[in-house]
Amino acid sequence: MLLTLNGSCRLLVCAALFPLAGCGGSDNEAPPSTTALACTDFKAGQTIGAGVIVSAPAVAASAPLPEFCDVRGTLAPKTTFAIRMPTQWNNRTVYVGGGGFNGNLAAPNAQYLSSGFAQMASTGGNDVPNTANFALDPLALNDYSYLSVHRTYQVGKEIVRSYYGRNETKNYFNGCSKGGQEALIEAQRWPADFDGIVAMAPAIQLQSLFLGFTRNNKLIFTPGGNLTPAKLVTLNRAILAACDAQDGANDGILSQPKLCTFNPAALRCTGADSDACLTDPQITTASSLYGTWSINGKQYLPGFYLGSEVAWNGTQTGDVTAATPRYSNLFADQYVRYFVTQNPAASAFTFDPVPWLPRITQLSLLSDSDNPNLAAFRARGGKLILYHGLADSAISPKDTEAYYQAVVTAAGGQAEADKFVKAFFNPGVGHCTGGPGADTVDLLTPVMNWVESGTDPTTTGITVTKVAQGATVLSRPLCPYPQYPRYKGTGALTDAGSFVCTQP
Numbered sequence: 001m002l003l004t005l006n007g008s009c010r011l012l013v014c015a016a017l018f019p020l021a022g023c024g025g026s027d028n029e030a031p032p033s034t035t036a037l038a039c040t041d042f043k044a045g046q047t048i049g050a051g052v053i054v055s056a057p058a059v060a061a062s063a064p065l066p067e068f069c070d071v072r073g074t075l076a077p078k079t080t081f082a083i084r085m086p087t088q089w090n091n092r093t094v095y096v097g098g099g100g101f102n103g104n105l106a107a108p109n110a111q112y113l114s115s116g117f118a119q120m121a122s123t124g125g126n127d128v129p130n131t132a133n134f135a136l137d138p139l140a141l142n143d144y145s146y147l148s149v150h151r152t153y154q155v156g157k158e159i160v161r162s163y164y165g166r167n168e169t170k171n172y173f174n175g176c177s178k179g180g181q182e183a184l185i186e187a188q189r190w191p192a193d194f195d196g197i198v199a200m201a202p203a204i205q206l207q208s209l210f211l212g213f214t215r216n217n218k219l220i221f222t223p224g225g226n227l228t229p230a231k232l233v234t235l236n237r238a239i240l241a242a243c244d245a246q247d248g249a250n251d252g253i254l255s256q257p258k259l260c261t262f263n264p265a266a267l268r269c270t271g272a273d274s275d276a277c278l279t280d281p282q283i284t285t286a287s288s289l290y291g292t293w294s295i296n297g298k299q300y301l302p303g304f305y306l307g308s309e310v311a312w313n314g315t316q317t318g319d320v321t322a323a324t325p326r327y328s329n330l331f332a333d334q335y336v337r338y339f340v341t342q343n344p345a346a347s348a349f350t351f352d353p354v355p356w357l358p359r360i361t362q363l364s365l366l367s368d369s370d371n372p373n374l375a376a377f378r379a380r381g382g383k384l385i386l387y388h389g390l391a392d393s394a395i396s397p398k399d400t401e402a403y404y405q406a407v408v409t410a411a412g413g414q415a416e417a418d419k420f421v422k423a424f425f426n427p428g429v430g431h432c433t434g435g436p437g438a439d440t441v442d443l444l445t446p447v448m449n450w451v452e453s454g455t456d457p458t459t460t461g462i463t464v465t466k467v468a469q470g471a472t473v474l475s476r477p478l479c480p481y482p483q484y485p486r487y488k489g490t491g492a493l494t495d496a497g498s499f500v501c502t503q504p
Contacts, residue, residue, distance in 0.1 A: 090116030097175020389429030
């Protein structure tokens with residue numbers, strides 16, 4: 001059963017277990033400790049707030065990781081957390097978000113720990129990776145949907161204060177995919193938790209995304225509907241031939257995919273099927289993945305941009321007999337069984353969403369992070385960076401663009417929104433990373449400088465890179481929305497200095 005507390009804030013809470021839940025977030029200030037604890041002072045079975053300590057080994061320095069205390073614990077019913085505290089602390093914390101159905105703990109981050117950040121992470125309400133049977137437990141479902149980060153942070157800051165003997169001065173959140181959804185949940189529902197937030201490729205409308213995977217999965221399993229890797233190469237090459245030069249450079253990267261109008265039907269096989277053409281079922285699959293998808297007039301998917309097909313294999317298309325399921329197969333199967341029907345024997349292939357729309361709406365109230373009103377987060381000085389790869393093949397960047405525009409409107413216009421939120425869309429980059437574009441980016445530093453020094457990240461500039469075998473092979477300027485990187489006409493195509501951020 002899902003219990004509702006204050007529907008206007010869309011907080012669905014089991015009040016008896018989570019008494020801190022509410023519209024205004026939580027108090028980030030607390031009295032400092034007077035005595036710092038050692039790692040050995042955290043004992044298995046010890047309770048700290050709602051958390052129970054499992055272990056707390058002192059981890060010796062081993063390049064590139066510094067020496068740190070690794071406190072592990074649990075939050076009932078199904079969340080495991082880790083609070084990693086370097087010996088040399090910069091008085092800041094950073095929470096690293098999860099992904100998918102969660103279930104995995106983010107690994108110790110050498111960059112963060114070596115820079116002195118205490119790192120927090122959790123399994124997000126699920127203790128088994130790549131499964132969703134946790135959703136049968138309403139408390140675990142609440143944790144996964146909107147509570148686990150907040151609950152973990154409340155325990156984490158107590159552990160940090162106990163270990164160092166003083167409070168953190170600033171705290172940050174960085175997450176991609178489901179972690180991006182967690183980032184926005186924090187800004188919207190728990191605005192007092194974090195000073196600066198980076199939301200990358202956020203699963204803003206999580207239920208629509210999962211539901212969309214059921215549609216996409218059926219497309220791929222339609223006889224003849226799957227696109228093989230060779231077919232995807234053919235499709236991608238045709239799109240690049242038609243649209244790559246729109247940014248002034250033929251470099252295999254679409255900087256303005258929304259301007260590309262290539263129709264997959266142009267590749268229709270006129271003779272025998274081959275890797276050089278698409279059959280009618282394959283044209284239907286491609287066109288559907290690019291297009292919007294609605295049920296009873298409500299849009300659930302906005303469609304992917306042209307250029308994303310380079311990474312469809314493994315996310316949407318690919319070997320339908322593979323031991324490791326594609327995203328569309330895995331998420332469709334688990335979502336139908338455990339989130340929607342709550343029947344482990346249900347089949348995603350025979351699933352008709354229409355009778356289940358009330359249940360899906362109920363789930364959306366739990367987990368969707370699409371509220372554009374960030375007034376409380378802004379009022380306490382919070383800063384938000386939105387980031388999305390334009391070649392994302394799992395979560396459409398069109399959702400992030402629409403959300404950003406809604407935030408601008410809710411804030412009272414561009415000038416007001418610019419004071420606390422920035423959006424960046426990175427050409428040629430897939431889901432969180434990958435793709436032909438420059439996919440390595442540090443957004444924690446810009447958001448930290450914005451919070452602590454008032455340095456607008458769009459005035460200093462951000463450079464993104466692609467690294468191969470330890471060397472930078474490509475760099476680009478990361479342009480604030482709606483600008484895009486345009487080739488100046490001279491200079492190496494691999495060099496950020498050859499491009500300038502330009503209004504469309």
